Amino acid sequence: MSAPQPYPGLPPELVASPEFQRVCRERDFSQVFQFAKKKAGVYPSRIAALCGMTPSRVGEIMSGRRSLAHIDVIERVADGLRIPGAMLGLAHRPWEIPAGPAVAEQAPGRALTPPAEGGATQESTEPSGIDDLLTLADGKVTRSTLVALQSSVEDYWRRDDEHGGASLRPAVVGHLRYVSQLMRGADGALRRDLQSLAAELARLAGWAYFDARQYSTARTHFTQALRLSRGQDDYLFMANVLSCMSLQATYDGNPTDAVALACKAQDSARAAGDQPLVMSMLHMREAFAQAALRDSMACRQAIDRSRDAYELARGREAEAPTWVRYFDESKLIVDTGIALARLGESARAEPLIAEGLRRESGAQQRGRAFHAFWLATAQLQQGNLDAACESAGMALDLTASLDSPRVAGHVREFHRRLAPYAREAPVITFEQKMRDILG
Template sequence: MPEPRRSKELPAGLLTDPAMIEACQARDFSRIFWLVKVRAGIYPSMIARRCDLTPSRVGEVITGRRQLLHMDVVERISDGLRIPGHLLGLARCSWETPQTLTVTPREPFEGPTSVDVRSAVGLPGADVDSILALAAERDLSPSMLDALHSSISDYWRRDDEHGGETLRPAVVGQLRYVIGLLKEQRPTPMRDGLHSIAAELARLTGWTYFDARQYNQARAYFTEALGLAKAIDDRQFTANVLACMSLQATYQDKPGDALALVAAAQDQARGAEETTPRVLAMLAMRESFAHATLGNHGATHAAISEAHTHFGRISADDPDPAWATYFDEPKLIVDTGIAHGRLGEAALAEPLIADALRREHRSNHRGRAFHAFWLARTQLQRGKLDEACHTAIDALVPAAAVSSQRIVGHLREFYEQLEPFRREPTAMAFESRLREMLSCQVSGWPRP
């Protein structure tokens, strides 16, 4: 029996329902499919046809036995069910383009006309995908690739200053744009350049999800970045992505996975002739984090020593990739302190983190907050309650300036460590300042 003819659009009430919005933001497709079935009358077999999925796969998703993480599948679901892209963290879909933006042939000019301000105010703004489609019609040039690389550098700077939550839609939109360019025939240098840019954008998107502690989405984008880097055999960048995934595994309390991932990253880096000492130093430091999380003192110290040895071999002539330049001397020092801190070696960690924090650029709000909370924790471990609370109070300002659930996690850990000292004056002063910040409705912060 043929499927009854229905509108492709979901009911407006469903798309504005808080339950649907929450499910879309979490990419909880089990919940999404259930809501679509109950509220829109679109049953699993129809969902499968619309989204180019098998009925068995849809059934597994609805029962919670399978997750959908690949970006191609997410985009097919958005298109098939007509879920607006922004709800799923995607760029605006082509079918969302208002009809008023459709290009029509220009009529012959008949003289000056007046502008109806009232109607103009009601017109939507230019659709981003339409603009990008127009841009794609022109031939690519090296200067355009340079411009795309430059925008990525700017994204990273803004991510340090404000966090990636509001940045992510723009990054995902640009990633989709570059992936679209790759579908066309290009000269090999241009294709390789586009693959490199797409890989960086996918890694940045994964990083924003990691910083928001949305680990499944982060892994999906990191995996996409690996595939893009592999397509051009960029082993250094492959190593970089694996190192990001290793760091995420330490946050997920999976130190075995973290060690396996960073070992794979080092294998990739050693297999590339162009790998620089800076990259090797960064990877060795990530290895030290994994060992420290496992509690391996000897292996942690050995990895720290290897990182410093590689760093000492850096020269001004090294062809460092742009994504590696962040790993400078203050970063080496603070990461060394954090590795000692993860081992519980607070006496070694404190002066290193304090030194690096003094050198931290003031615009890097996340770095300042992140490292300040690490410093406060090591000071507290050493019995320096007053210093720890003062450091933590100073950290609240940059923490409030950046949207980062990782920072919130470190704040929460410090707050919990203060429990035995709640009645001490400095601890009470910290809690009072925290209450002031909470009155400004800083989302997700621990409640005193």
């Protein structure tokens, strides 16, 4: 059986037609899908595969029985059918923006075209973008350039941890494009180091878009990071990227994919040698995904493996990659509680999450906000409304200093769960605080 042909996008004459532009502007996805079927021969099953939906959901949308309003799904439609973002009221999509050929943006599953030996490319056109012109003016890339760029990445991660990643997106993507251009003028060891830096920037961009709940764009950048690290056989970094993609799949309602990605990350880490702290974190990623699948036995087994690997890592933290050292004993404890809370085992989850929160550093604003949300969830599951609203209030206070739609989304999700108790005093107080902080 032959492989399916790459999707070329909708015909230009369809995209340019006033009728299609109108239904896109109105976000009438029933008509968008009808046009794709009738004018481009893209049938519902293909639309479903391209846009990350089930065929039955596409059928319901086409018949008008269901609509699309969630921004993440609309982004998937734009990226899957290659509809320019502006036509759907979105920002420019990553695939619309030209990038340097060495690390060009691509949709998930599309291979990058490798540059020629020594960094030369097949293109001979004159550079016209501002990034190209500035890079030409910089002259030869030096080792000090690389050191300065690495310092910027470290600062981005610090700011992400303290304040959230959403506001970092333009700067990180700009740096990614800049490094892509620098790779043109480098060779040998310096080029390899720039490629590693580009992979880290792509992962950081993916994480920032994930924190902004723009999952389709995040997946594009994570895929780019994975391809760049694979080109260097950097198995630990590949495990890192796969773990991010597993967590995103759990958030995006694809727990089966999340399990597969976590297990693949574990395989990649094993290929890199003895890395118990990395394995401990990756087993916990699997536990989250198994909990989302409601497979309690598999979830507990993953938690046990995470704990066992952590015991092997004690005293060896300095040997682990810097990106995983955040996974300390406090994180192990609180993540165990979160996995149990996802399973609905709130009585076991609450003391673990509370202990993790007690131990955590005050500088970990976003992490503490997430953990306060999960503590509130466990308390609400047990019917302890006063404590749940107090913990959710803590999450709100921390959210006030963050630019993280993912955290704000958790808080709003908790608020929806309070609907049956809308007239209770703790809920009224919480709602007032929520209006003051989130609007």
